[in-house]
Amino acid sequence: MIVKDICMYCGACAGVCPTNAIQVQELTVVVDDDTCTKCGICVKACPIDALELE
Ligand code: SF4
Ligand code: SF4
Structure with missing residues (x-):
């Protein structure tokens, strides 16, 4: 997952992830590649298109 600058x-992506693979901390978005199924739901949920699947 690419998280753009x-x-x-806002945490919207973390809220919709079915496998809880995204953690939004203070100034970091951490995606766990082991639990991410690359479903793309978070990419669609981001209001400013900051996520991109690799
Ligand atoms: S692609 Fe799907 S599984 Fe992976 S972080 Fe986004 S919502 Fe979660
Ligand atoms: S990637 Fe998008 S939805 Fe996720 S925290 Fe950043 S701005 Fe919000």
Whole structure:
């Protein structure tokens, strides 16, 4: 997962992930590649298109 610099750490992506693979901390978005199924739901949920699947 690529998290672009425009991310504002709103947490919307973490809230929709079915496997809880995203953690939004203070100024970091951490995606666990082991639990991410690359479903793309978070990419669609981000209001500013800050996520991109690799
Ligand atoms: S939804 Fe988008 S802007 Fe919000 S924390 Fe996730 S990547 Fe960042
Ligand atoms: S692609 Fe799907 S499984 Fe992976 S972090 Fe996004 S919502 Fe979660």
